[in-house]
Ligand code: SAH
Ligand code: SF4
């Protein structure tokens with residue numbers, strides 16, 4: 001049975017929470033941050049909140065009443081961008097009505113749409129005060145100051161390390177975010193898949209230095225974080241500078257994270273099949289804290305499409321890689337991303353994707369209709385498919401993915417698994433947590449508490465959660 005490895009700090013999170021009320025600012029301003037897109041944006045949103053808290057801003061969960069509204073945007077598909085403009089229309093109305101009541105509201109667009117569209121955003125929506133790209137967040141206070149006088153756009157992609165300039169979160173802020181935390185260790189992409197905007201919106205691959213990452217995770221662990229996900233657009237391409245001056249791989253970094261007191265669970269995402277090094281595969285066998293769940297996007301099952309996508313691997317390479325990973329860690333569960341309807345994809349090629357899904361048996365997966373993105377090579381192709389064909393394929397693929405997801409979850413019934421309890425459950429008396437395979441579990445009864453890791457017998461699999469009972473001695477008696 002996979003265990004929650006390591007020892008947590010005893011009740012550290014609770015002690016820290018008591019200090020929340022003591023943080024006072026002379027004139028408290030509020031900021032509402034809404035993040036779209038991937039985990040990198042979630043992390044960036046938190047770091048911007050930390051930075052703005054030093055400027056006297058406290059976070060508010062809704063835009064109404066906020067002095068500053070920050071949309072942290074995603075450019076990955078056309079629909080993600082439409083969402084931003086719809087949201088901005090609503091915020092313009094909010095800004096106008098607040099202004100009529102004598103209140104000032106400032107609107108900032110950050111993230112990948114900011115990087116890709118720059119000044120175009122303010123042309124389409126003049127209520128936007130500031131546009132700031134993902135590599136310029138550390139300049140936010142100065143940019144906000146400048147935006148009082150004129151509309152500002154900062155979409156520099158400097159080699160400069162923004163992370164080195166962003167303040168560390170305060171213990172109270174960490175505790176408020178819960179037991180799990182994302183930590184960006186790598187950013188950017190040099191792979192240039194033919195469909196993807198990320199290399200243009202996030203810039204070149206960059207790895208944070210080992211010492212900086214470890215210091216951040218030590219700080220998180222001291223404030224109660226037990227489950228750490230190392231994130232990056234190509235996280236397994238990590239090659240950060242180590243304390244010895246040499247480059248460390250992700251496996252070596254994860255090993256050092258495993259040595260931090262209080263860290264019970266380590267995950268990493270998103271990985272590229274080409275960067276799955278031998279030492280990382282071995283870490284799945286040797287590092288007890290490394291969870292047996294791996295998001296390893298393959299995108300498609302046809303070699304011709306994979307080549308056209310510029311993925312740099314074949315379907316057979318992927319199969320062989322999965323076999324090696326499973327040999328190292330037999331209970332590992334895999335998930336993937338898929339794109340259907342890439343230009344020129346034939347029915348037979350789509351069938352190869354379905355065949356791969358059935359063969360690997362992913363525990364879960366994300367699947368998307370191909371969206372032509374401006375500036376990417378695939379968008380220029382003349383053999384774009386009709387939307388009806390693409391959506392019919394997407395439905396078929398999603399049905400297969402769902403079938404395997406349910407099969408994976410139902411196979412847990414009757415098993416005993418370690419669950420890290422993260423929050424109150426849906427109903428009184430329930431607690432909610434996650435298995436090592438990232439499945440949500442609701443637990444009935446018992447005397448266990450948030451922050452504890454308990455053995456749980458899974459009794460039932462619902463469509464999105466598992467349900468079970470703690471088997472810990474004290475809980476059985478309770
Ligand atoms: N770096 C990660 C993926 C980042 S983007 C990787 O290489 O796997 C997240 C997912 O969005 C991708 O895996 C892909 O499935 C999807 N995606 C990216 N560009 C897309 C596009 N133009 N249309 C549809 N889906 C896309
Ligand atoms: Fe996009 Fe490909 Fe880079 Fe992933 S590896 S971020 S899909 S270009």
Ligand code: F3S
Pocket residue numbers: 036037038039040041073074075076111112197198201202233
């Ligand atoms: Fe979207 Fe940018 Fe992430 S485009 S998926 S927010 S890297």
